[in-house]
Amino acid sequence: MIRQYELVEKVKAYDPEADEDLINRAYVFSMKAHGSQRRASGDPYFLHPLEVAGILANMRLDTGSIVTALLHDTVEDTVATNEEIHKAFGAEIAQLVDGVTKLSKLELQDAEAKQAENFRKLVLAMSKDIRVLLVKLADRLHNMRTLDAIPSEDKRRRIARETIEIYAPLAERIGMNEMKDELEDLAFSHLNPDARASIVRRLSELRLEGGESVPGVLEELCAVLEENGISASVTGREKRPYSIWRKMQRKSIPFEQLMDIMAFRIVVSDVADCYQALGIIHATYASIPGRFKDYISTPKPNGYQSLHTAVIGPMRRRIEIQIRTELMHRVAELGVAAHWSYKQGGPEVEVETQRYRWLQELLDILDQAQKPEEFLEHTKLELFQDQVFCFTPKGMLIALPQHATPVDFAYAVHSEIGDTCIGARVNGRMVTLRQQLQNGDQVDIITSRTSTPSPEWERFVATGKARARIRRFVRLQQRSQYANLGKALLQKVFRNEGYDFTEKAVEGTLKAFKAMSTEDIYASIGAGNTPARDVFAQIFPGHKSAVQKSQTGDDANVVPLSKARKTQPRGHGQPLPIRGLIPGMAVHYARCCHPIPGDRIVGIVTTGKGVTIHTIDCETLENFYETPERWIDVSWDSDASNGEDHVGRLHAVIANEPGSLGTLTTVIGKNGGNITNLKITHRSIDFFEMLIDVDVSDVKHLTHIIAALRATPVITQVDRARSG
Structure with a gap:
């Protein structure tokens, strides 16, 4: 266990202006507050906040973060209150501690709702100060390091899954790759221990087989660079088991085909040397096509910069090489913590938070989601790590998850652009809104002020922000439709009973129906929850109808809007079976x-x-x-084929012999088709060529008819006609 003076000395070593007194007071306060509490492992509970503080000190964070780490569990797990923290350590520390504190004391009905509510609060807190997330990640890292002490396997797996789905992606989003890798690997050991053990065993065998090769590769790379006047530090690092397993799953390849199990890192003094070193490596060794990536000219959204390439290197080994400067290396390992301003408070914290636009996107999702569980679902979509990088026509970089579409891109640029999107050009070519985007695509979104989101978009969008916005629009649109229908139904009752309809009359029923506005009442009528005649009776309680309405009255035949399209036949004036x-x-x-x-x-x-x-x-x-x-x-629409026929046009070639036309019509009739038009377009001594219009329900129905016709001897060719 790190001692009090050791923690202070570690912080003072990188930040001489650190508030030593504040750290000491927080140390004593936390130790007294936790007292004799024990963790599941049997260790004193105070060891946990102390280790969390040590993790942050290794990351060279500021005094406020260290103090928050020491105090982060006092409000949740001891009798200490946030008011005491505020009084003893100030408003800034109290706000940070409150942001990290989980809602474990909140009695929610199920674990998923509790997890979602906890995460909602974390997002709100870290949007105000990114240090909340740094402390929370360090807290989760130490908990994962000691997860074996929890006796319940189900609980261990639940914590591990939460870590790999939420906290590891959050660490990746702020560039803390070392922490992300460790969190993923620790979670992997609990979620799939057999797979991890197998990969660890293969790595051990690989080390034994190539024990001499790694030093040899390092030595040769250093010599090649030095001969060409480049001063560099060259190191090798082994991929973690989870990273190897995920790549094997994603590419469906065996362990032996992975070429970047060992990656070699070249660290040079400046950007010019990065590109010069790359040129030397490519001039010396054969590069592997398709494996070069330039993250210096186009950094990742979390600030990561490096050159990546793969070559047939020393000793004819396929190796991956990363080339970066010292500053790039620190950012790659520690992300936001690498360039943290140690001055407490001030504008630096706000500027640092603003660097990560995804935080604002999570807040947008929080605003659009209807309940915490929905927010959590959208957030998991938003944190996908496999990304594609696309550009606006002005060169702005937009990072999206794999399988993202132009609709996702539009919402990533701005919510209003997403809402009014009607089309897209990708690399200058018109595409459908469903098309999946690729790395490097330039996307130009076409908008219209009169356009609105289509409910159909939710089926193919890949980002949480887009899905949350579309769902919100659908909810509002559905309510508007219900309200319009409900108002029309109520007006009809007024007319049938000989009264003039007025909004003022309906306003008098708000209290009786516990509604906030007349629109609430109309929406309830349209949804079928409140009969229109009940509202009329509330307005005119003494009214007696000339003819008492029975089950066949006005409202008996009213079908709620949500069911109308399924129960009413489509005819003239009915809605077409098309969404959007x-x-x-x-x-x-x-x-x-x-x-x-x-x-x-x-x-x-x-x-x-x-x-x-x-x-x-x-x-x-x-x-x-x-x-x-x-x-x-x-x-x-999902029920487009129910209750309505559509014209499918066929192009057929049949033998010019007696009975062939009758055979054709019989086959179509036996398979449920109805010929509505037939035109012979060409005739010869042996064959007739014709166009046939057939009423069918859908593509599947037409396909069955085509298959039956192709199986008929007198029909030599039949295809779906695409023109004419």
Whole structure:
């Protein structure tokens, strides 16, 4: 256990202006507060905050962080209060301690809700001061180092999963790679001990086989650089077991095919030497294609900078090499802690927090999420570590998780751009909003002031921010639809009973229905929760209808909006089975491609006709590439194939012999199709070529008909027609 004077000396060694008295008082306060408390391992509890302080001192953090580490469990686990902390150590320390303190005393119904609420508070606290996160990460690191002492396997696994899903990604986001690697590996040992043991065994065997090779590689790399006038420090490091396992899983390759189990790091004095060293390495050894990455000219969002390359190096070994300056190396290992300002308080803390825009994005998600569990779900999406880096047309770098789409990109730039997005150009080419982005893509988002988010987007977005914003819009839109329907139903009851409808009359019922506004009442009626006649009866309690309404009355046939589209047949005036359109918009199906449910589709705004629906591969779309503002991202409703037929057009070639046309129509009829139009486009002595319009329910239905026709001897060819 580190002693009091040793902790003070360690801090004073890197920060001579550190407040020695404050650290000593915090040490004594914490030791007295925890008293005789013991941890699960049997060690004195005070050992934990002391070790957390030691971890932060090794990271060379400021006095406020060290003091917070010593005090971080006093409010939660002892009789000490936040008021006492404030009185003894000041407002800044009290705020930091309160930010780190977990809500373990809050009685929530289940573990997931408790975890979500704890994390919500952590995000709010660290948005005000990033040191809250640094102390929390050090706290979690020491807890993981001592996790074996917890007797319950389920509890150990729960803590390990929380660590690998939330805290390790948070450490990565602020550039603390050493801490991230250790947190992941400690969690891995509890979540998949057999896999970790297997990789550790293979690493041991590898060390025995190549015991002489690593020093040899280091020696040769140093000699090559020195011969070319580069002064550098060259070291080797072994990948951690979890990092190896994750790469094996991601690339589906065995242990033997990994080329970067051992990585060699070249640290030079300045940026110019980085590129010169890279040139020397590539001139001396054969580089492996596709493995070079320049994170100096394009740093990662957390500030990481380095050159990465892979070569067939000394002794014909495939090795990975990282080249960076000393400052880059410190940032790579310690992230935000590497360039921390030791002056307590002041603007440095605020500036440091502002460097990490993802913190603001987490706050945006917190604002949009309906409940803590939803916030936690979106946050896990936001913290994915496998990323793609894309650019705006002005060169601004946007980091996104893998499988991100232009919609994710739009929301990452700004929420309003996401809300009004209607299309996108990627590398100068129009793409659909579903297209997955790749590293280096330049993305230009096309917007329209009248556009709104499509509920369909939630199916393919990859970021928590986009999903939270879309869900919020859908909730508000659904409420608006319910309110409009409910108001119309109430107005109908007023008309049927001979009264003029007024908002003022409805306002008088707010108290009776425990509503905050008339819109709440309308929404409740539209959702089917409150009958319109009950509201009318509350307004006119003495009214007697001329004809007593029974189960066949006005409200008996009212179908809540949430069920209306499933229970009412689609006919003239009914909503089309397409998502992403503005209510009431005129819609037509393109005759060039005849889209049917199951096809990927896109909408094109057509002058005088509203929106025309095309299949995504329709050749006609080439005519609209220069007018992207006319494109609308749409998709079929989930029940688009129920209760309505759609025209599928077939191109067929049949034998010119008696009965062949009758055979064709019989096959189509037996498979549930109805021919609505048939046109012979070409005839010869042996064959007829024709276009056939068939009513079908969806793509699957049409595919079955095509398969049946192809199996018929007199039909030599049949395909889906895409034009004409």
